[in-house]
Amino acid sequence: MFRNNYDNDSVTYSPTGRLFQVEYALEAIKQGSAAVGLASKTHVVLVGLKRNAEELGSYQKKLIKIDDHMGVALAGLAPDARVLSNFLRKQAMNSKMVFNRPLSVSKAVYSIADKAQQNTQSYGSRPYGVGLLVSGYDDTGAHLYEFQPSGSVLEYYGASIGARSQAARTYLERNLEKIRDCETPEELIVHGLNALRDTLSQDVELTFKNTSVSIVGKDTKFTTYDDEDVQQWLDKLDSVTNSTHRDEDDDEEAGDNAEDQDVTEDRMETDE
Amino acid sequence: MVTVRSESNLKNATMNHDPFAWGRPDDNVYGKYNQSIAQAKNNELDAFPKMHTQQPIITGTSVLGIKYKNGIIMAADNIGSYGSLLRFSNIERIIKVGSETVVGVSGDISDFQQLERILEELVISEENYDNQGENNLRAPHVHEYLTRVLYNRRNKMNPLWNSIIVGGFDNDKTPFLKYIDLLGVTYGSSTLATGFGSYLAIPLLRKLIPDDKDYSNIEEEDAKKVIQECMRVLFYRDARSGEKFTLVTVNDEGVKFEKDVEVTGQSWEFAKNLVGYGSKQL
Numbered sequence: 001m002f003r004n005n006y007d008n009d010s011v012t013y014s015p016t017g018r019l020f021q022v023e024y025a026l027e028a029i030k031q032g033s034a035a036v037g038l039a040s041k042t043h044v045v046l047v048g049l050k051r052n053a054e055e056l057g058s059y060q061k062k063l064i065k066i067d068d069h070m071g072v073a074l075a076g077l078a079p080d081a082r083v084l085s086n087f088l089r090k091q092a093m094n095s096k097m098v099f100n101r102p103l104s105v106s107k108a109v110y111s112i113a114d115k116a117q118q119n120t121q122s123y124g125s126r127p128y129g130v131g132l133l134v135s136g137y138d139d140t141g142a143h144l145y146e147f148q149p150s151g152s153v154l155e156y157y158g159a160s161i162g163a164r165s166q167a168a169r170t171y172l173e174r175n176l177e178k179i180r181d182c183e184t185p186e187e188l189i190v191h192g193l194n195a196l197r198d199t200l201s202q203d204v205e206l207t208f209k210n211t212s213v214s215i216v217g218k219d220t221k222f223t224t225y226d227d228e229d230v231q232q233w234l235d236k237l238d239s240v241t242n243s244t245h246r247d248e249d250d251d252e253e254a255g256d257n258a259e260d261q262d263v264t265e266d267r268m269e270t271d272e
Numbered sequence: 273m274v275t276v277r278s279e280s281n282l283k284n285a286t287m288n289h290d291p292f293a294w295g296r297p298d299d300n301v302y303g304k305y306n307q308s309i310a311q312a313k314n315n316e317l318d319a320f321p322k323m324h325t326q327q328p329i330i331t332g333t334s335v336l337g338i339k340y341k342n343g344i345i346m347a348a349d350n351i352g353s354y355g356s357l358l359r360f361s362n363i364e365r366i367i368k369v370g371s372e373t374v375v376g377v378s379g380d381i382s383d384f385q386q387l388e389r390i391l392e393e394l395v396i397s398e399e400n401y402d403n404q405g406e407n408n409l410r411a412p413h414v415h416e417y418l419t420r421v422l423y424n425r426r427n428k429m430n431p432l433w434n435s436i437i438v439g440g441f442d443n444d445k446t447p448f449l450k451y452i453d454l455l456g457v458t459y460g461s462s463t464l465a466t467g468f469g470s471y472l473a474i475p476l477l478r479k480l481i482p483d484d485k486d487y488s489n490i491e492e493e494d495a496k497k498v499i500q501e502c503m504r505v506l507f508y509r510d511a512r513s514g515e516k517f518t519l520v521t522v523n524d525e526g527v528k529f530e531k532d533v534e535v536t537g538q539s540w541e542f543a544k545n546l547v548g549y550g551s552k553q554l
Contacts, residue, residue: 099398100416101443 011123021127022120025149028129032075034162034199035062037133038172038192039144040182043217044135046073047192049162049199050210063214063224067092069102069137071214071222075162076130076149084112084128084147105136105143109153117151131161137217160195167198167244185215190236197242206240324430328380330354332365333512334469335376336502337437338477339447339462339487340495343523344439346376347499349506350532351514358514366520367391368527370399370409372440374520375418378466379434379454387432390421411440411448415458423456431455435466440522447487462487465502468510473502492521500536507535 006012007020014020035048048062060078064085065071070092074081091111095103112132119125132147146159158172158179172179172195182188192213197206204210208230216222225233234240288296296305335348352360365384366376369391377384394417398409415438425431431454442448450460462484463477480498481487499519506513519530 098417098420099413101413 009123010120010125010127019120022150025127025129026131029076029131029148029161030163030165032077032130032162033060033062034160034165034168034196035073035075035133036158036160036165036168036172036192036195036199037073037135037144037146037156038158038179038188038195039135039142039156040180040188040217042137042142043182043185043188043215043220044137044142044144045185045188045192046071046133046135046214047189047196048073048075048212049196049206050212052210059210062212065214065222065224066108066136067096067102068221069216070105070108071135071216071224073133073135073161073212073214074130075165077128078130080128080130081132084115084130084132087115088112102138104138104140105134105145106140106155108136109134109145109147112147113151113153116147116149119149120151133159133161135214135216135222137220142217158195160199162199164199164201167242168195171195171198185217185220186236189213189215189233193233193237197237197240198244200242200245202242202245206234206237208234324428325380325383325433328383328433330359330381331512332363332378332381332384333510334465334467334473334506335365335378335435335437336469336473336477336499337376337439337449337464338481338490338495338499339449340490340492341488342447342492343441343521344374344447344449345492345495345499346374346437346439346520346522347503347517347533348376348378349503349514349517351512352381353512356511358512361514361516364518364531366518366529368529369414370395372522372527373409373411373414374439374522374527375414376437376439376466376520377434378436380432383432383434387418387421387434387436391418410443411438411450412442414438414440415448415450415452419452419456419458422452422454426455437464437466439520468512469502469506472505472509476502476505492523496521500533504535504537507538 004020006014007024010019010021033049033051035046037044037046046063050059050062052059063071063073064081066085066088072085072088088108091108092103095101116128119127128149130149134145134147136143144156144159146154146156146161157176160168160172175191179188179191182191193206193211196211200206208227211230211234212224212226213230213233214222214224286298288294288298293305330352332352333349335346337344337346346366348365350361350363351358352363363381365378366374367388369375375391377387395409418436418438422432433454435454436452437449438452439449449462449464450458451464451466452458462481463474465473465477477498480494481490496519503517507515515535516532519533521528
């Protein structure tokens with residue numbers, strides 16, 4: 001049977017110029033549950049869909065605070081994310097201690113990008129199996145970055161990683177202008193949850209148990225909302241189930257939602 | 273018999289009052305002090321014990337700093353003294369760090385040169401390398417960094433023997449002026465001076481700015497005038513000071529160095545009346 005000879009380590013190129021181990025690491029992100037990030041001009045929101053391994057077990061944490069002005073959302077191997085976020089926390093503390101200033105978001109994210117890149121170029125090491133969305137607010141404003149195990153870092157207005165994240169990306173693309181013009185953090189969180197909702201599979205809905213929300217921005221320290229604290233945000237949604245699935249099987253509710261403009265718009269878009 | 277002796281030793285465990293071993297236990301408590309412990313060597317060839325800085329060697333005297341409404345002014349002369357000998361007359365003790373910060377250093381000149389190298393490395397890593405143009409290295413950051421460097425060296429019992437004034441702009445673009453010394457002690461004020469200047473110049477500077485917040489009413493000319501007056505008084509009364517100095521102005525137009533400024537308006541009329549310092553015979 002055919003076997004790939006070029007994926008035993010991350011330092012050997014395939015004849016077509018690919019690094020398979022690095023590509024597998026990128027696949028690991030897609031195994032994790034979805035995380036969505038979006039930025040207005042003043043604030044950045046991260047939302048995540050938490051998974052629990054079994055009914056009686058706890059949910060895996062999706063959002064990690066780095067400092068008062070910065071936090072990350074993860075998708076993929078949670079232990080790798082812990083290592084990276086501990087490193088980021090160390091960098092943030094160092095910046096406060098040595099320079100009396102908060103770590104700039106771009107510096108922070110490039111520092112872990114450098115760590116990840118080294119792993120793609122040294123024999124015997126494994127690339128990190130986790131993707132991060134890094135949100136932060138500094139001298140230069142609100143920033144959202146996506147970090148990948150390949151060492152690449154890109155800045156976004158809206159980004160999503162993890163399982164079925166394409167659906168969230170589609171939502172963000174369609175609502176980009178509304179998101180960029182959000183006046184209040186509340187609107188931004190609702191857009192985030194709407195995007196996250198689109199990644200849900202048919203039998204799942206957003207609950208206060210499986211949803212994490214965080215916000216950071218101008219005059220707003222990095223804050224996460226978990227468990228009961230999330231309910232206030234879920235209450236602002238017109239529905240906690242995926243809109244595409246809703247369209248398929250609950251026509252009788254159409255009358256109830258007719259007044260809600262957002263939903264009508266959603267329908268028009270999905271009907272196209 | 274043995275037990276009795278050890279008990280009596282404890283009871284009589286007294287301090288050694290010999291001036292050269294003052295404060296140590298008496299020899300009859302733990303035995304004679306092993307002098308070779310203090311003879312630790314740097315290496316086999318070097319018979320001297322390891323020693324840290326005990327005193328500055330070549331020194332620079334006072335640095336003065338003052339805030340005014342648009343920025344700060346700093347001044348320091350160009351003398352490097354070897355004890356009471358004015359050994360060098362071309363030492364530039366105020367340096368620019370980054371684009372809008374100045375650091376003035378008094379005390380040991382070789383430690384100042386070490387600080388110059390440390391600060392150049394800082395500028396390379398923070399201003400030049402891997403930087404998207406944001407995150408400028410401003411005065412409060414340079415100040416915090418220097419505080420860490422000096423406090424760290426003091427904790428190694430090997431201080432950098434300097435007093436430093438950092439001047440520039442704060443994060444909110446208001447004038448910034450703070451002091452650091454060899455112990456890592458730091459404080460800020462609208463008027464600052466190191467060394468002899470803290471006795472002679474501070475009262476004159478405070479005459480212009482009696483209350484810390486009042487700097488915002490001070491014009492550049494007035495601040496400059498009082499700094500020049502202070503440099504004159506220091507030249508009169510501080511025997512380690514020089515006639516030429518560097519005057520640095522930091523304001524929204526940038527950093528301006530005026531070199532080889534001379535102490536003006538000197539009057540030595542009083543000198544002929546001085547009596548009793550050995551030069552004049554009665």
